[in-house]
Every structure is written in C-alpha cells, then in structure tokens.
Amino acid sequence: MIPDLAPTLPRAEALRQLTRAFAAAGLANPRGDARFLAEHALGLSSSELILHGQAPLGESGAQALGEAAARRLAGEPVARILGAWEFWGLPFRLSPETLVPRPDTETLVAAALPLFPERHRPLRLIDLGTGSGCILVALLHERPEAFGIGLDRSQDALATAKANAEANGVASRAAFLRGSWLDALAGPFDLIVSNPPYIGTGVIPTLDAEVREHDPPAALDGGPDGLDAYRAILGNIAQRPGLLAAHGVVALEIGYDQATAVTELARKAGFSDVTVARDLAGQARVVTLRPSLSVR
Template sequence: MSEHFLAQGIPGSDARFLLLGVLGLRNIDVALHGGRQIGSEGAARLDAALRRRLAGEPVARILGAWEFWGLPFRLSPETLVPRPDSETLVEAALRGVPDRAARLRLLDLGTGSGCILVALLSELPRATGIGLDRSEGALHTARANAAENGVADRAGFVAADWCDPLAGQFDLVVANPPYIAGAAIAGLDREVREHDPALALDGGVDGLDAYRRILEGVSGGLLSERGTLHVEVGFDQARAVAEYGAKAGFAVRGIARDLAGHARTVSFSHRPAAASRQA
C-alpha cells in the first residue's frame, strides 16, 4: 500500500501514524516486535484506515485525535485539526504573562477543540478560562478535551457569537478565528476543503470579518488594565489586523512568526494613557 501513498503524493509517515494509531502501538513496539502478525481484525482495521487516507481523508480525522502542545486532543466534525502553527499563538500569549503562578482570567474566542485554552491552562496552574464557540458540537469536544487533560475544573465553555454575551474583564484573550476569504475556500487543499468545518474557515469576503468583530468586542471593556490580546492570522494578514487593532484603540505589542517564517500572530495591549490622549 505504501507505493500507492507515494504515487498520490502522500508521505509514508502517514502510513506509520495510522499503523500506530489504529492498532494502539508505540514506536518501541514496532522496533521490538515489528515482525509480529497483527491478525485478521487488525489487518482489516488498518486496511480500512489506509483506504480512507488514499481517498483524501487526513490522518487526524481518521484517528479522531491529534497532539498539540504535547497534549492529546479529540476531534469532531465541528473542530479543526490542531496545527503546529497555532503553537505560535500559545507561545505569544505566554510571553505576555509576567507571572505564570498568578490568578489569571483567560478567554478563548472560537475555541474549537479547546486546544489553545487547554494548552494555556496546562502552563498557568492558577488560571481559569472560558472558551466560546458558535458550535455546540465543538463545545462538547472542547469539554471532553479539558477533562482528558486535567483542567476541566478551571475551564468553562459557552455557546456564543464572539464577544456578544460577555461581561467582566480578562487578563489574557486569545483567538484563532476563521481567516480564509470566502471565495478562496474552493481552492484550498482537498484535505481542508472537504474535511474541515466551513464555519471555522470562512472569514468573509476579505477573510477579516472575525477580527473586526473580536477587536470591537474586546475594546468594549473585556481586557483588564494590564491584559493582553493575541490573535492568529493568515500568512499575509498581520499588517491589516494590526491596523484594525490600532483603530480600535489598542497598542500593537508585537508580531510573531511561525516556524516557516510567516507572520502568524499579532499581540495587543491597552495604549498608555498619554498615547491614548494623543490619538
């Protein structure tokens, strides 16, 4: 089957991920017992998974789970697959925290699988957080992931359209919103176009609708005095999002790049009082 993978441009590593995930094996099991037969039932399950992959379904969707920030996360049709690029968002948010032992209030807008909020709570042991999403299915998955990773007692999940129902202030706000221009979705890779939820991809005509909503909502008093806001952006959107943030009254703290060198996150804070008066 591996030659079929290579012929269709699918890396052989995908076959290994499926072998390990479908059969519940570890790398050391393969190294020590690679010649052991997997039996007819194991062969049938592996064959079915390989055929799904050859039909264009991503490995993570077939396995129903993926790793992010070194933690396991379940997936559902309503959630995106956590991607390494989004770890840049977690890193940027943590850089904005001067004391990781502080009692902080976190807000994750468009939480999806909950991977970003859960990752942050795993690093901030006294923090509590709220994850918002429009999808009830995504929220169900996020709750399960918070429980599986031991932070359920510090995480709450709410069905909401961005910031609309919120009150109070948060010390750390993060968001990985939809940022693909609607007309561009048809041209995305098959794995994304056919298997990722459209609600989590479509950012409107210019891909920036969600940022306008988020910046407007957070600027209405949701960010604490020394709080920070961090958003993930598309590879060519950082400058536009930074400009929207400045118009909303925020100071741009920085732009972080992912491992490929693309501007991946934009960070904001309140403007100093003097700067606000001059604006």
C-alpha cells in the same frame, strides 16, 4: 492502489507496503502517515510496532489497517482517521466541527505565555472560537493558577473541548459557553486569545482538498476579505472597555498575509502596542495587542 494486507503479513512488511502505496499516491508524508495509521489500527505504540514488527497483522488488524489505508488514499487527513491529534505535547480529541490543531497555532500559545511569565500568577483567560479547546487547554496546562472560558457557536465543538479539558486535567479551571465572539460576556479578562476564521470566502474553493473537504466551513470562512472576525472582536473590545483588564493583552492568530490589515484594524480600535510574531516558517502568524489608556 490499496495494498493487499493479508492477515499473515508481518507488521513491518505491511508498514513498508503502506509507505510505498502512499508515496506512489503523492502523499506528502508517506512514512509518517503509514506509521500513525498502523499504530492506530493495530492498537500499538511506536516502540511496540518496532519491537514486534515480525508478528502477523491478524484478521482484525488487517481489516482495520486496510480500511484506514483506503480512507487515507481517498484523501482523508490522518488526524480525521485517528479522531485525535497532538498539540503542545498534549492529546486532543477531534469532532466534525473542530479544526485539526496545527503546528502554526502553537505560535499563538508560545506568544501568549511570555506576556504573563509568572507561572503561578492568577489569570482570567478567554478563548474565542475554542473549537477542540487546544489553545485554552494548553495555556491552562502551563499556567496552573489560571481560569479560562472557551467560547464557541458549535455545541459539538464545546462538548469536544470540555472532554479535552477533562482528559488533560484542567477541567476544574475551565468553563465552556455557547456564544458568538464577546457578545454577552463580562470582563475583565487578562488575556483574550483566538484563532478565528480568516480565509476569504472566495479563497476556500482553492484550498487543499484535505482542508476544503474535511475541515468545518464555519471555522475557515472569514468573510469576503477574511477579516470579519477581527472586526467583531476588536470592535467589541473597543466599545466595551471593561472586557479587557487594565494590563490585559489580546493575542490573535492571523493568516500569513494579514499582518498589515489586522494591525490597521487594531490601531483604529485603539490599540497602541501591536506586536507580530512569526511561525517556524518565518510567516507572520500572531498579533499581540495592548490598548491605549483611553480604551481601558
């Protein structure tokens, strides 16, 4: 039930009422959701919300917060309501054709950076299926001499990624191209990264409603067994050895149960050095791949 948020209601009390309503609705993070939406709707920082908690909502604040609460109680994720989310400590704008950046994907950035530990080493990167650009932008933020390409089939996603690169100060070292995986690209790349679609087609109807109904289907559907994108990426690298630099590395996010299958695909494609990194929950989340001499 949506609480009655009157314009005269103090902000702190509105926050308490929202938290209770979200908890009663069974939302996983009622306090955090209420705080994020209150800050967004009222245009306040966390500290301002605390320091000025006794100030009334006001007409516009009450209306904006009520509308945001209604959307959340209808099942829309907080990040979609805000239109933005944080990743790797950086802000990212979202759009309908981009995934919400998730903490699990930070494992990909964390696994890739130690592969090139020299911060100022020049690197050429490519992020396949870049979406919001969060992976590419985070890597460019950490490696100031790197240049990166974000590739995506969605023009909407590419526009969003470009805007995020500009907002985070790396646009001069980034390019965004429309295309499918590695088709029509020329290497060599020092690092190829991707968080591709990896959900099996038949599994998508069973996903949580916040994912199933609000994330773009093209960013989720990995084909019947969830492995279509990995076959395309690894097969392309195997067939076109010039795509990967002599000491280049591929880093791919995977589903929690896909480590064995993706490792097998990688070995068949000629990758002799395969490492699996785990996320904070202990689940296999990223495979890093180095090719054998015959593939270089």
